[in-house]
Amino acid sequence: MKPRPIKDTRQEAAMFMRRALVGFLVIVVALAILAVRFWYLQVVHHDEFQARSDANRILTRPLAPARGLIYDRNGELLAENIAAFRLEVVPEQVRDMNALLDDLRDTIGISDDDIERFRDLVRSKPSYQSVPLRLKLTEEDIALFAVNRWRFTGVDVVPYLTRYYPKGKEFGHLVGYVGRIDAADVERLDASRYAGTTHAGKTGIERAYEDILHGEPGYELVEVNADRRPLRVLERVAPTPGQNVYLTIDSRIQEAGEEAFADRPGASVAIDPRNGDVLAMISVPSFDPNLFVNGISQTDYKALLEDPDKPLLDRALRGSYVPGSTVKPFLAAAGLELGLRRPSDTILSTGEFHITGQKRGYRDVRAGGHGRVDLVQSLAQSVNTYYYALALDMGIDQLTESMAKFGFGRTTGIDLVGESAGVLPSRDWKRGRFNTAWYPGETVIAGIGQGFWVVTPLQLAHGVAMLAAGGVSRKPHLLYATQQGIGDAPVPSPAPPAGKSFFANLSNWDAVRQGMIAVVNGPTGTARTMGNGFPYVIAGKSGTAERYSRTNETWQSISQVAIERHQVLFEAFTPAEDPRIAVIVALEAGRGGGHDAAPVARKMLDAWLLGEPKAPAASADAAAPEP
Amino acid sequence: MDSLLAQLRYRVGALIRRPRIDLPLTGALLLLAVVGLVTQYSASDLDRDQAIAQGIRLLLGGVLMTLISRVPPTSLRNWTPWFFTASVGLLVLVALLGEGRGAHRWLDLRVIRFQPSELLKLTMPMMVAWYLNQRPLPPSWSTLGVVSVLIAIPAALIAKQPDLGTALLIVASGLFAVFLSGLAWWRIGVIIGSAAAAAPVAWHFLHEYQRNRVRMLLDPEADPLGLGWHIIQSKIAVGSGGLWGKGWHNGTQSRLEFLPEHTTDFIFSVFAEEWGLIGVSLLLLLYVFIIGRSLWIAANARDTYSRLLAGSISMAFFVYVVVNGGMITGILPVVGVPLPLISYGGTSAVSLLAGFGVLMSIHAQRRRVAA
Numbered sequence: 001m002k003p004r005p006i007k008d009t010r011q012e013a014a015m016f017m018r019r020a021l022v023g024f025l026v027i028v029v030a031l032a033i034l035a036v037r038f039w040y041l042q043v044v045h046h047d048e049f050q051a052r053s054d055a056n057r058i059l060t061r062p063l064a065p066a067r068g069l070i071y072d073r074n075g076e077l078l079a080e081n082i083a084a085f086r087l088e089v090v091p092e093q094v095r096d097m098n099a100l101l102d103d104l105r106d107t108i109g110i111s112d113d114d115i116e117r118f119r120d121l122v123r124s125k126p127s128y129q130s131v132p133l134r135l136k137l138t139e140e141d142i143a144l145f146a147v148n149r150w151r152f153t154g155v156d157v158v159p160y161l162t163r164y165y166p167k168g169k170e171f172g173h174l175v176g177y178v179g180r181i182d183a184a185d186v187e188r189l190d191a192s193r194y195a196g197t198t199h200a201g202k203t204g205i206e207r208a209y210e211d212i213l214h215g216e217p218g219y220e221l222v223e224v225n226a227d228r229r230p231l232r233v234l235e236r237v238a239p240t241p242g243q244n245v246y247l248t249i250d251s252r253i254q255e256a257g258e259e260a261f262a263d264r265p266g267a268s269v270a271i272d273p274r275n276g277d278v279l280a281m282i283s284v285p286s287f288d289p290n291l292f293v294n295g296i297s298q299t300d301y302k303a304l305l306e307d308p309d310k311p312l313l314d315r316a317l318r319g320s321y322v323p324g325s326t327v328k329p330f331l332a333a334a335g336l337e338l339g340l341r342r343p344s345d346t347i348l349s350t351g352e353f354h355i356t357g358q359k360r361g362y363r364d365v366r367a368g369g370h371g372r373v374d375l376v377q378s379l380a381q382s383v384n385t386y387y388y389a390l391a392l393d394m395g396i397d398q399l400t401e402s403m404a405k406f407g408f409g410r411t412t413g414i415d416l417v418g419e420s421a422g423v424l425p426s427r428d429w430k431r432g433r434f435n436t437a438w439y440p441g442e443t444v445i446a447g448i449g450q451g452f453w454v455v456t457p458l459q460l461a462h463g464v465a466m467l468a469a470g471g472v473s474r475k476p477h478l479l480y481a482t483q484q485g486i487g488d489a490p491v492p493s494p495a496p497p498a499g500k501s502f503f504a505n506l507s508n509w510d511a512v513r514q515g516m517i518a519v520v521n522g523p524t525g526t527a528r529t530m531g532n533g534f535p536y537v538i539a540g541k542s543g544t545a546e547r548y549s550r551t552n553e554t555w556q557s558i559s560q561v562a563i564e565r566h567q568v569l570f571e572a573f574t575p576a577e578d579p580r581i582a583v584i585v586a587l588e589a590g591r592g593g594g595h596d597a598a599p600v601a602r603k604m605l606d607a608w609l610l611g612e613p614k615a616p617a618a619s620a621d622a623a624a625p626e627p
Numbered sequence: 628m629d630s631l632l633a634q635l636r637y638r639v640g641a642l643i644r645r646p647r648i649d650l651p652l653t654g655a656l657l658l659l660a661v662v663g664l665v666t667q668y669s670a671s672d673l674d675r676d677q678a679i680a681q682g683i684r685l686l687l688g689g690v691l692m693t694l695i696s697r698v699p700p701t702s703l704r705n706w707t708p709w710f711f712t713a714s715v716g717l718l719v720l721v722a723l724l725g726e727g728r729g730a731h732r733w734l735d736l737r738v739i740r741f742q743p744s745e746l747l748k749l750t751m752p753m754m755v756a757w758y759l760n761q762r763p764l765p766p767s768w769s770t771l772g773v774v775s776v777l778i779a780i781p782a783a784l785i786a787k788q789p790d791l792g793t794a795l796l797i798v799a800s801g802l803f804a805v806f807l808s809g810l811a812w813w814r815i816g817v818i819i820g821s822a823a824a825a826a827p828v829a830w831h832f833l834h835e836y837q838r839n840r841v842r843m844l845l846d847p848e849a850d851p852l853g854l855g856w857h858i859i860q861s862k863i864a865v866g867s868g869g870l871w872g873k874g875w876h877n878g879t880q881s882r883l884e885f886l887p888e889h890t891t892d893f894i895f896s897v898f899a900e901e902w903g904l905i906g907v908s909l910l911l912l913l914y915v916f917i918i919g920r921s922l923w924i925a926a927n928a929r930d931t932y933s934r935l936l937a938g939s940i941s942m943a944f945f946v947y948v949v950v951n952g953g954m955i956t957g958i959l960p961v962v963g964v965p966l967p968l969i970s971y972g973g974t975s976a977v978s979l980l981a982g983f984g985v986l987m988s989i990h991a992q993r994r995r996v997a998a
Contacts, residue, residue, distance in 0.1 A: 035907070038904055056880070
């Protein structure tokens with residue numbers, strides 16, 4: 001074989017030339033074949049493909065399901081879908097849009113907001129598609145339009161379904177509202193289920209039970225022409241409406257509470273201690289959820305945002321309240337359970353309490369003190385000294401641990417979005433927040449629910465319900481039952497599992513209960529008029545916390561106005577011997593818990609009686625528990 | 628300052644007197660880019676932002692092309708092994724820590740994200756040309772053996788990503804260099820024969836979705852709403868275009884969204900629907916001119932390296948056109964290969980124009996026959 005050690009560049013170039021020519025030829029042939037293929041499709045079979053392209057006009061159109069309704073536990077309607085009428089315009093049928101809009105504005109009244117939204121929609125949709133111009137026409141609007149209809153080609157009145165909250169602001173926070181789906185919702189929601197849906201739950205029950213309320217969409221196969229104009233419906237799969245939701249709420253209690261608040265800012269929660277059913281959940285002031293459904297106007301929204309009473313804040317779920325003396329029953333229970341006190345142990349109240357070796361004094365409510373008091377008296381008269389000493393004996397670590405068992409310092413896990421956890425003071429919490437050590441004085445004031453301690457009304461109500469249920473915790477919840485369709489039987493939601501009782505010894509529970517009964521029924525009780533004429537024995541406890549530090553300027557200026565001075569609370573459960581309702585009321589300003597908050601609670605308990613099957617005619621004295 | 632101006636004036640003058648870029652080829656590419664943008668604008672349903680984005684990418688590619696055209700081919704040749712090693716290294720990196728939807732193709736460099744496999748479209752023919760340039764030609768079996776290894780390693784890495792379309796393009800660009808180097812016809816016969824015999828084995832190694840695409844080609848109507856949808860809708864779009872087309876922005880197939888991927892892989896269908904057979908023929912002629920002119924530049928190159936490199940870049944360009952065209956007319960399987968300089972997407976446009984930059988550089992250093 002002849003070796004070829006040297007590259008023959010000239011020969012390589014010639015070889016390349018030949019190969020490049022062959023390559024080019026192959027390329028031309030291949031592209032020619034491709035061209036022939038195009039000719040085959042575009043000329044030979046053109047008619048066939050043209051026909052298929054024409055027939056290629058079946059579009060799938062999603063059909064939004066009707067949203068489930070919301071009722072209270074007695075079937076009172078809280079959210080419904082009502083037929084409304086809106087004005088729609090088909091842009092391509094309008095010769096002069098500006099003239100038309102001016103004309104319509106003069107005839108039935110259209111706001112600038114409406115026009116702006118309309119123009120945005122017109123830009124984003126094909127011109128044969130009808131675009132809503134004004135929602136929620138009144139009967140007068142419709143009549144006015146009907147008379148002038150001949151002038152407006154391409155404009156029509158179209159019926160549609162819209163969400164309506166018949167109770168208005170009474171359930172603004174709790175039921176919440178739906179609103180137009182926005183970018184944040186798109187991320188949260190399953191796109192395939194919401195293809196045809198325009199609104200989704202934003203807050204409250206509407207948000208928490210969105211999944212159940214929404215339902216499953218259906219679809220329509222629609223034949224369209226080449227411009228996508230629908231010609232006829234070929235197939236239709238109906239949507240499955242969302243399930244109806246029954247809430248544990250009794251709207252009679254809710255309404256009575258709402259009315260008793262008389263627009264004073266505050267919140268109230270009532271819970272059935274036997275099962276965790278939330279019977280009422282009130283936050284005052286509230287707002288009309290109907291404003292939000294089809295987009296709230298700038299003016300309305302600004303008014304809500306700038307209101308100093310913050311009507312958009314759900315106080316029951318997210319409000320921060322200093323619990324004050326309402327924590328005393330919980331501390332009393334912890335003291336008994338920890339073996340630090342017996343019910344009969346007494347403490348001398350002199351009007352001022354001192355930590356041994358410290359100058360600073362911690363005051364009692366009554367100047368000069370309450371004298372020697374036992375557990376029942378300490379609750380009935382709300383004796384601070386008893387609890388200063390108890391807290392100090394307990395120490396902050398045991399205090400924190402026992403109070404955490406009553407649910408303080410963490411969310412209750414209610415079926416709503418956005419619950420706050422409040423603050424249960426502890427060494428760890430203080431170190432994390434301020435990076436400073438814990439001082440004994442802070443333990444002392446924690447004993448009367450002051451200092452760093454912050455609760456939400458829901459949290460406190462859960463604690464009271466737990467106390468009422470003999471120390472057994474049940475997660476508060478709002479879902480009572482679901483119902484597939486109007487005619488179907490409602491399916492009750494399962495009761496939450498009961499936790500372990502706080503009390504190892506139920507006689508401890510009874511001692512605390514006696515103290516709380518004395519608050520309402522005893523001769524020295526802080527809320528002694530509250531139970532008058534009520535058929536059951538009420539057990540309760542008031543709480544009055546200072547709104548401002550005494551060194552604060554605001555306090556200086558309002559200290560003369562007693563009614564403004566305190567944040568007042570009241571907690572209660574009844575019947576004392578077999579509690580079926582626990583309620584708490586928090587008012588942001590008032591004279592005292594027994595004076596201002598207890599009457600609100602009483603109004604709610606009166607409303608609760610209406611739902612009780614048999615109201616025995618027993619008087620408070622007769623029903624007092626046997627020793 | 629004056630000297631700087633003078634220098635600038637001199638440079639501009641030189642550029643005009645003796646342009647480094649090949650004017651006919653540049654003109655044709657420009658025309659192609661314009662056709663691409665016009666089609667893009669229609670296919671995206673008059674989305675101005677998308678057209679502008681694509682325009683910026685093409686401009687970027689043009690700048691890169693001009694820059695590369697200033698690099699003499701000898702420098703390119705000297706750096707070739709490093710380029711090749713680096714790009715294969717990046718492929719390995721992607722295999723280890725790349726990201727992408729289902730397929731690992733992308734490398735995220737924070738500033739830009741790119742597919743290292745795109746680099747191979749240039750470095751692969753460079754490497755094969757570099758190697759063959761040192762060997763006596765036509766290549767012997769042993770030379771061929773080394774070349775096969777050079778091709779197989781990156782191809783395997785890319786096919787594993789899995790990106791069969793790009794892997795095939797890269798294999799093709801390497802093989803073109805071998806073909807152009809004058810590999811004996813009988814050896815070509817032997818290779819094709821054994822490849823055909825190995826096809827059933829290769830089928831075994833394909834991903835299920837890749838097999839489905841081949842099956843689909845054989846009987847698209849079997850699954851009209853699933854995988855066959857692409858092919859059927861594309862054929863309807865092309866066929867309904869007829870001889871003269873439906874006119875710009877009148878293609879109902881794409882406007883009614885029956886045609887999937889109508890700005891990327893299936894943009895040729897939009898073009899065919901709107902411009903008809905006349906438009907398609909003119910576009911194919913434009914491609915033929917670009918390929919022919921590129922091969923002409925290759926044939927006039929100064930050395931074997933430049934010749935093989937230029938030749939294989941030109942022929943690889945052809946593969947894009949024929950694979951994409953075959954796909955949208957239903958004679959080749961659905962492989963994700965864009966229509967060069969028309970499909971929406973930055974990486975392919977930039978890497979293609981970089982390739983033409985190399986061609987321009989080779990053109991600038993051409994043999995001066997009787998000059």
